[in-house]
Every structure is written in structure tokens, then in C-alpha cells.
Amino acid sequence: MANILHRLFILIFILSQSFLLQAQSKQWTIQVVDSISLQPISYATLYSAHASAISNDSGIAILQSEEPTLLITISSVGYQKKSLNLTTQDQSTDVLMVKMRPIQHILEEISVVGGKFERRLLNDPSTVEVLKPDFVRSTASYSLDEVLDKVPGIQMIDGQANIRGGSGYSYGAGSRVLLTVDDVPAMQADAGLPNWGDIPLENMSQIEVLKGAGSVLYGSAAMNGVINFRTAYAGTLPRTRISTQFTGYLSPTDARKNWWSGLPFKSWTSISHAQKFKSLELVAGGSYNHEDGYNKGMSDHTGRLFANTLYHFNSRLSLQLNALVNKGRSENFVYWSNDSTGAYIGDTSTTSTNNKTRFYIDPVLTFLGKNNTQHKLIGRYYSVNNDSDHSYAQKSAMEYGEYRFLKRFEDLELQLTSGVVYTGTQVKAALYGDSAFSSTNLAAFIQLDKVFFDKLTVSAGGRYEYNQLRSPEIIDGVRIPEGKTTESKPVFKVGLNYQLSRYSSVRANWGQGYRYPTIAEKFVSTTAGAIRISPNAALASENGWTAELGYKQGVKVRSWMGYLDLSVFRSEYDNMIEFLLLDFSKGFQSFNVGDTRVQGFEATLQGRGTLGNMGLTLLTGYTYIDPTYRNFEQIDTLKSTSNANILKYRMKHAVRADLSVSWQSWQFGFNYVYNSSMLAIDKIFDLVIPGVHNFRADHNTGFHVFGLRVARSFYHETLTTGIYLNNVFNREYTYRPGLLEAPRNISLKIDLNLSRYPE
Numbered sequence: 001m002a003n004i005l006h007r008l009f010i011l012i013f014i015l016s017q018s019f020l021l022q023a024q025s026k027q028w029t030i031q032v033v034d035s036i037s038l039q040p041i042s043y044a045t046l047y048s049a050h051a052s053a054i055s056n057d058s059g060i061a062i063l064q065s066e067e068p069t070l071l072i073t074i075s076s077v078g079y080q081k082k083s084l085n086l087t088t089q090d091q092s093t094d095v096l097m098v099k100m101r102p103i104q105h106i107l108e109e110i111s112v113v114g115g116k117f118e119r120r121l122l123n124d125p126s127t128v129e130v131l132k133p134d135f136v137r138s139t140a141s142y143s144l145d146e147v148l149d150k151v152p153g154i155q156m157i158d159g160q161a162n163i164r165g166g167s168g169y170s171y172g173a174g175s176r177v178l179l180t181v182d183d184v185p186a187m188q189a190d191a192g193l194p195n196w197g198d199i200p201l202e203n204m205s206q207i208e209v210l211k212g213a214g215s216v217l218y219g220s221a222a223m224n225g226v227i228n229f230r231t232a233y234a235g236t237l238p239r240t241r242i243s244t245q246f247t248g249y250l251s252p253t254d255a256r257k258n259w260w261s262g263l264p265f266k267s268w269t270s271i272s273h274a275q276k277f278k279s280l281e282l283v284a285g286g287s288y289n290h291e292d293g294y295n296k297g298m299s300d301h302t303g304r305l306f307a308n309t310l311y312h313f314n315s316r317l318s319l320q321l322n323a324l325v326n327k328g329r330s331e332n333f334v335y336w337s338n339d340s341t342g343a344y345i346g347d348t349s350t351t352s353t354n355n356k357t358r359f360y361i362d363p364v365l366t367f368l369g370k371n372n373t374q375h376k377l378i379g380r381y382y383s384v385n386n387d388s389d390h391s392y393a394q395k396s397a398m399e400y401g402e403y404r405f406l407k408r409f410e411d412l413e414l415q416l417t418s419g420v421v422y423t424g425t426q427v428k429a430a431l432y433g434d435s436a437f438s439s440t441n442l443a444a445f446i447q448l449d450k451v452f453f454d455k456l457t458v459s460a461g462g463r464y465e466y467n468q469l470r471s472p473e474i475i476d477g478v479r480i481p482e483g484k485t486t487e488s489k490p491v492f493k494v495g496l497n498y499q500l501s502r503y504s505s506v507r508a509n510w511g512q513g514y515r516y517p518t519i520a521e522k523f524v525s526t527t528a529g530a531i532r533i534s535p536n537a538a539l540a541s542e543n544g545w546t547a548e549l550g551y552k553q554g555v556k557v558r559s560w561m562g563y564l565d566l567s568v569f570r571s572e573y574d575n576m577i578e579f580l581l582l583d584f585s586k587g588f589q590s591f592n593v594g595d596t597r598v599q600g601f602e603a604t605l606q607g608r609g610t611l612g613n614m615g616l617t618l619l620t621g622y623t624y625i626d627p628t629y630r631n632f633e634q635i636d637t638l639k640s641t642s643n644a645n646i647l648k649y650r651m652k653h654a655v656r657a658d659l660s661v662s663w664q665s666w667q668f669g670f671n672y673v674y675n676s677s678m679l680a681i682d683k684i685f686d687l688v689i690p691g692v693h694n695f696r697a698d699h700n701t702g703f704h705v706f707g708l709r710v711a712r713s714f715y716h717e718t719l720t721t722g723i724y725l726n727n728v729f730n731r732e733y734t735y736r737p738g739l740l741e742a743p744r745n746i747s748l749k750i751d752l753n754l755s756r757y758p759e
Helices: 002-020 133-139 144-148 519-523 683-688 692-698
Strands: 027-034 045-047 052-054 060-064 070-075 082-086 096-100 127-131 154-157 160-163 177-181 204-211 225-231 239-249 265-277 280-292 299-312 317-332 352-369 373-388 394-409 414-429 435-452 456-470 484-501 504-515 526-528 531-533 542-557 559-583 587-611 614-629 653-663 666-675 703-714 719-726 734-736 745-753
Touching (some): 133 614, 133 653, 160 177
Parallel strands (some): 531 587
Antiparallel strands (some): 027 060, 045 052, 045 070, 070 082, 127 204, 299 317, 317 352, 352 373, 394 414, 435 456, 559 587
8 A cells, every 4th residue: 555655646746747847838727616606617618719628626727829818718517608808917817717607407407427527417318316415404314325215216225225126135245336436436345335424425515326337437336326426625715514413213103112211312413614725725524423223232423534635736737635534333233133022122143343444545636638638547545444243343445546538529529538447455354254355456448428410419438347356265165266266348338318409308328237246245154143144156247238218308487497307217137146045054145146127117306496485496206117037937936025026125116205495594395205015025034033024914015204394594594403303104114124214203403504605
């Protein structure tokens, strides 16, 4: 690690010195900012007859020309175009600030997750959902996984993201949905799962959800989709926000399940501050979570600190260094004691205590070249140390490096995105027989996005992946020659988007997915109560494709604007990986169950604006999936609770709805979640976990969960207080066997906004 950082900083020093020595004659340095918040605007295009440039992450661009004056046009997705006449007098100004007026409606929203460059959602060939900070704050959610469960098409099953039925429940190992922070993968090295507690919601710019295969741009774990968390940068003026929240859990409907005499609770407090110091931008903060909740045997006491810095050597070269540390102690159990008096009490044979320390360091070097080019060197070192009892201890480290090249051909309306990627992991854990494992992933990718006739967007790309896994030669009696397995594979994608009118479009996309099994899936060996999991060194990778047809239509009612999105989709997977109970001597193993198909349709309605003197924000959607085996006649149905052809741990019907209404200084909200019943689970759970069979029989029609909220702002929105009532009707429901979700609970939240300008 030290050697890698040493080489990186030598490279940064050499590049910075060489760029600093460049000639500065006849150049204009411009910072493009939002006219309301003064936040910098990245990827803005500045062009004239004699020069062109693209702004960097701090909104800075440099124009060079032999001409004494320049008439330039500045454009950015989501902002009104602006023309500006630059003269020689402007060259004497260190940085010339240009304020861009935002287009204030949802149909001009942008994301980067679909192509690693900013693009309007209306013109994206893929389905992308975008969540803004106001939505997250209004829901009183303090963890990203809580937020995502409110998004149409996403189901969170015990912390595992499932998009449109592409995944089920994988026992804490393996994910087909990739989590990224500012486009950098944020998955644990051994299990390939995200740690949601490592995501600083207190420093959020927006959340982007790509539904469908994302393997071409993002690699193995993006087979079913990508969740990209974008952090916020410092603006021209300082901003500070403090938030605290207390949640108390009330008694369940069934008095037998109430084990507590006091009030189980959780509390969460966060603070963040952003400020610019000449060439240095700083965002720093932290949070603390104290949870002794409704589940006896589950607790979490965790503190988190983060710092994001961005330093500008000059208008072309910048260095970003982000860091986060997460430390704490938690208790968990795998399943309950029983479905009555022990429904909220963990089976003591499955409980574990974990002292965790996780941290990451992300250096990013960005250089803006001539002719609308951008070069990025992106790095990450991510360390996880889980000191746990019951042989669950684990240490892992991930090293990530990427060179990314972007070029915009303005005359051709063509965007080129390309890069090379290295990912290395080192793992040692009692979970894997106390042996050492390491892996190497190398990849190269390219994507072209071209606009024809100002209406048709065509996107096409490819990626080549190489994977190598090193392990002991003998694993559970299976010999691996030289302890090394390798595999390489190409994947491709193509997408079309045709803009029918200013605010309507149709799209079609097809993309291949590929996922190499994680170390945990191949080599885990552990027990938890009646559940035993054994390694499967012969586990093979899974691959497949996803296709989609979609239609997006803008909706306007007076000053309220939104869009209706309709889509039909189909995914086919070969050699899908699932945990199966092969025999009682070995218990569960990750296994290639064969070929599967998930198809369905989705309808969403999202918008915001005003109706009369009230503000209205809406996010709602319905998703239907039909998850089946393509080789059902070869599947042993005795291992599932259903004899029908249906994949395990899927819910065919799902509805999500969230409505916010604001009036003067008041905000009112309503949210609703519906999931149909989970028809198929592992039959062994029905047999060995006390009460699972009876609970499923009594709750076989799915569940409806409602929430209400009210908040009020004071002192020009400096202070906001809110009360949130969740699970209003106190329903009993589960997302996976043997783990009840929260009974009725009430939260009090206080937000203090000390920013010097509106956000």
C-alpha cells in the first residue's frame, strides 16, 4: 500500500509541475456556478469559433485563443444557455465567475450513471431514477438502504438490493447490484456486498439508480444495476448542516411479542461543513448512530467521520482526496427464537458480536486537456476489519485504480467514454478456514454516445474482463491446481433513445451482464444455529443479458411538472448462482442452479412543483415481475416451499408511493409500501426455524405499510422540526424468513441549516 501511494504522489508531483509551467498567454479562466446556490457546475461546455473547453468538478474551465476577444456560448444540461463576450480585460481577472440560471423542473434533471458523463434523463437509453437531498431529508432516513426501499423497482431484503427481481436473498454474500460513490465501487472485498453505513448521507448531492445491466461500464457486480451516490462539493460560500433524530418503537399488536418494559430506541446525529479556501475546497463531517432497538440481540453503536478535499493546482489540473472511517460495535442474529414470544428475540445460537473498523482513501487526479478532453486517474484503498466472535472474524483490503478518458466531439455531437481498470483484493478470515485469498481484476471499456438529427441518441459499448483468484490448493477436499483460477470474458451493450417531442421519448436497450463469484460464495464455511454453509470451490461465473423497451412522457398540471415512465423488461441469466441445500452433511452451498428468466413491466410517476399556493412532490410506481427457471424440469422442487416454477425470495407485485405537500412553513407527507407474498423460500427454513411455517401461513397475502409525517420550518428555513409515524397500522411483516420488521414507531427529527445561502 505504501509503495502504491508513493508512486501515485510522485506521478501527481511530476504532472503538476509540468502543467504549471505551461504558457498562460491569451487565456481566460472561468468558473461556472449555479446562480441560486453558487455551487460549481461540472461538465459545462464552453465554445466559440476559436476555442472550446469543459468545466471540471469545481466548475472551472480554461479557454485559450490567439484572438483578443471571444464570443462564447456556455451550456449545461439543466441550465439555460448563456452567451458571453470575453475581452483582454477579462484576462487580468484570476477567475471570472459566470452564473447559470437553472431550469426549474424535473424534466431537465441529469445523471452520470448511464454513461459516466452528464446527460438528461429524458435522453438516456436506460432507465435511471434520481433522488434529491430534499427527498431523503423529508423521509427521515439515516441510511442509504432505508432510502432505496422507497424507490419503485427496488426491494431491500436484509440489506441486499434487488432491482426488478434480478436477485433474491444470498445470505450475505454476492450482489448483482453495484454500489458506487462518485463512480468508484464501494463493495466489500470478500463478500461483494456494500456496507451501507459507509455512505455519508449528510454530504449528498444526489442518488442515481440504473435499472438493468451495467457491466460494460462498471464490471462484474453491476449485472442487475448500479446505485451511484454522488457527494456534494464546497460552494463559493460556506454551508453547515446539523441533524439529529430519535426513534422510539411502540408495542406490537400481538402482546405476546412485547419483550420490553421500557422503550426500545435508536438515535442518530450528523454534522457536515463545506467551505472553500482559495484553491482548496473542503467538505467534512461525521455522524453517530446509537441503536438498541426492537430486536433483542441486535444493536449498533457506530461513529463515522469523513473529509473530502479538492485542490486546484491551476485551472486544468486538480487533485481530489476523499477519506472516511467507520468504527463501532454491533450485535446481530440470523433468525428469531420463535414466531410468538420470541419473534423479536434472536435465537442465541445464531447471535454474534462484531467490533468493526472500516476506512477508505480515494485519490482522484483530473486534467482538462484541449479540445474538450478530460483525463482522470482514480484510486481507492478500502480496508475492512471485522473482529467478531463465533469464527466470523474477517480482514480484507481492496485496491482500485482506473484511468478514464472522456472526449466530446462538439461538431459531431459525439461523446467518447473509455478507460482501463485494476482491482486487487486480499482477504483472510476464519470464515474461509483462516486461509489467505487474493484476486485480481483487469478490464478495459469503451462507450460511444452519438446524437443524430437532434433527436436520436445511439449508445454502444463494450468491455473486456480478466479475473484471477488465488487460494490454497486444497479447499474442503477439492484440489485447485496451483491454487489459481482464471477467466476472461467480453460483454457488450447497445441502446437507443428517440425524442418524440420536447418532453417525451421512447427508448430501447440491450446489455450483457457478467458476474464472477465472490470469495465468500466460493469458500465460506460457517454455521449459524440450524444453518450450515459449506464451500464450493467449483462454483462458476454467471452471465446473461437484459433488454428493455420504455416510454417517458412529460406531465404538466399548472406549475407542477413530472414524468410518467412505462417500461417492459426481460433478463435471462445462465448459470445463476444461488445458495442451495444439497445435503444435510454439507448444508447450504453456493451453486450454479441453471438458467433463469425474469420478465415484467413497470410504471412510475415522479414530479414536483406547485399547485396554487402549495408545493407538491410525488414519487410512485408499480412493478410486476415473473421470475422463473428456464430449465425447470431439472430443478429439485423439494428444496423450495413452492412446486411452481418460480425463483426463491421474489415478490411478484410491488408498489411504492411517497407524497410530500408543503404550505407556507409546513410540510406534510405520506408514504406507502406494498409487497405481495414471497411464494418460494428454502424449504429447510420452513422446517428448522421455529415458527416460520406458521407465520407464512398466517401472512400469505403480502403486506401494506403506511407512514405519515409533518414538519415545520422556522427562521427562514434555518430550523426544521418534524414528527414521523411509521407502520401506522402496526402490521407484522417480513422481508426474509425469521426476521420481523419494525412495529409501529415514531421519530422526532431536528434539522439546523446554517448555510449562508439557500441550498
